[in-house]
Amino acid sequence: MKQEEIKILKQEIRQLIKKLTSEIAQMEESAAPVAPENSIGRISRMDAINNKSVVEASLRNRRKKLAKLQVALSKVDNPGFGQCKNCKQSINPKRLMLMPESDRCIKCA
């Protein structure tokens, strides 16, 4: 990977980390414990519980993605990062951001 590409990749990863971190913070607020039944009524309580599990599922996904991005960011400076072990071509940066552990390009994987 060229220095310039590494720089851009780092910037993109940092931006995504920032975005995910603030999304996670917002979602954590909306996934707060559901109020007791008598305060909001049975049906809205069920709605609240349903919403909560939806929020929790996407919260989990975002946390996983965030962890991968942090790994990617810590590996970007390693020599040979972003180079396919098989064909020595550059691995697609989008692939690296989602799967920083990949050491092969899409064709060779």
Ligand SMILES: [Zn+2]
């Ligand atoms: Zn390859």
